[in-house]
Amino acid sequence: MSRKHRLLCTVFPVALLVLPFFVGAIPVESPSNEDPEAENPVSRFRKYLSINTAHPNPDYSVAVSFLRSLAESLPLHTRVFEFVPNKPVLLLIWEGSDPSLPSVLLNSHMDSVPAEPSKWTFDPFSAVRTSDGKIFARGAQDDKCIGIQYIEAIRNLWKKGFTPLRTLIVSYVPDEEIGGLDGVTKFVASKEFEELNVGFMLDEGQASTTDEFRVFYSDRTPWDLIIKAQGAPGHGSKMYDNSAMENLIKSMEIISKFRETQFDKVKAGVAVYSEVISVNPVYMKAGTPSPSVSFSGATYVFSICFMPTKKMRYEL
Ligand SMILES: [Zn+2]
Known part of the structure; x- marks a missing residue:
C-alpha cells in the first residue's frame, strides 16, 4: 500500500x-x-x-x-x-x-x-x-x-x-x-x-468555507534568522564605510532577492506556498532617536519556513 x-x-x-x-x-x-x-x-x-x-x-x-x-x-x-x-x-x-x-x-x-x-x-x-x-x-x-x-x-x-x-x-x-x-x-x-x-x-489545518477539508501529512519547518550587524559609530554628518546599517542593508538586499525568487514562483503559479521557502522580515531594532548619530549595532529578524523535504541546501 x-x-x-x-x-x-x-x-x-x-x-x-x-x-x-x-x-x-x-x-x-x-x-x-x-x-x-x-x-x-x-x-x-x-x-x-x-x-x-x-x-x-x-x-x-x-x-x-x-x-x-x-x-x-x-x-x-x-x-x-x-x-x-x-x-x-x-x-x-x-x-x-x-x-x-x-x-x-x-x-x-x-x-x-x-x-x-x-x-x-x-x-x-x-x-x-x-x-x-x-x-x-x-x-x-x-x-x-x-x-x-x-x-x-x-x-x-x-x-x-x-x-x-x-x-x-x-x-x-x-x-x-x-x-x-x-x-x-x-x-x-x-x-x-x-x-x-x-x-x-x-493537528490543525486550514479553515474551509465548505464541507471539504484538505489534509496535510507534513508541515514546514519554522526558522528565525537573526542578523546582528555591527560597525563603527560616528557622526551623522559624515559617511563611513562598514557602518552597522550599511552592513545590515547588504544582508537585507541579499535575503530580499532570495525572497523574490521564491515568491515569484508562487505568483507565476508554478509552485504553491508549501513548495517554496517563505521569508518574511518581522522585526527590526536599529538606530537612535538622534539623526546626527550613526550607531554601532542593528538587529533584523526574518521568519523563515522551509518546505518539508529531507535534504535541502540553499545558498543565499
Ligand atoms: Zn495554529
Whole structure:
C-alpha cells in the first residue's frame, strides 16, 4: 500500500468522525431569529473566542475551565498536565470499546497571536457576530474553530449513539504560537503521552468555507534568522564605510532577492506556498532617536519556513 493510500485509509475514519459536524450540525441561523442566549455550536464557539488567550498574556486557566465544562455534558473524562507551571495541556478522552487498540489524537492549540484592538473593526475578544453571520475574533481560524469542531463532532456522534472502537483523545496545548517548547514539546516527550498509545493524530489545518477539508501529512519547518550587524559609530554628518546599517542593508538586499525568487514562483503559479521557502522580515531594532548619530549595532529578524523535504541546501 502506498504512503498516500495508507494515509487516506487512516484519515478516512477520522474524517467520518469530524465531517458530520460540518455537514449537518451547524444550524443555518437567520441572525434575526437567533436567540443570543441559546446554546448551540456557534454560541459555544463564540464563548471560547471571548477568552483572551493571545500572547503575550494568554489566559489558559479560563480556557481550560471552559473546555472542561463542555466535556462534562459529554462522555468524556479530562486530564490536565502542567509540565511547566501555568502552561496546561488539557486532554478530553472518549474511551473506545477496545482500549487495547492504538488511540486517535486530535490536537489544537489554545493560544493565538497578539491582537491590536485599535486596528480592529470590533474588539478582538468580544466575538461579535454581524448580521451577515461573520464572526470577528482573534484566534477564530487559528485555532479555536478546530478545537470547538472536535467537541461538536463528538457531541453529534454521541447523540446518535456512536461509540468509538479506538479511544479518542482531544488535546489542547499552550504556546504553539511561540514554538510550543513548554507545551506540546514536553507533552510528547512525557511518559504520560507514551501511555496514551497514539496510533494516529490530526493537528490543525486550514479553515474551509465548505464541507471539504484538505489534509496535510507534513508541515514546514519554522526558522528565525537573526542578523546582528555591527560597525563603527560616528557622526551623522559624515559617511563611513562598514557602518552597522550599511552592513545590515547588504544582508537585507541579499535575503530580499532570495525572497523574490521564491515568491515569484508562487505568483507565476508554478509552485504553491508549501513548495517554496517563505521569508518574511518581522522585526527590526536599529538606530537612535538622534539623526546626527550613526550607531554601532542593528538587529533584523526574518521568519523563515522551509518546505518539508529531507535534504535541502540553499545558498543565499
Ligand atoms: Zn495554529
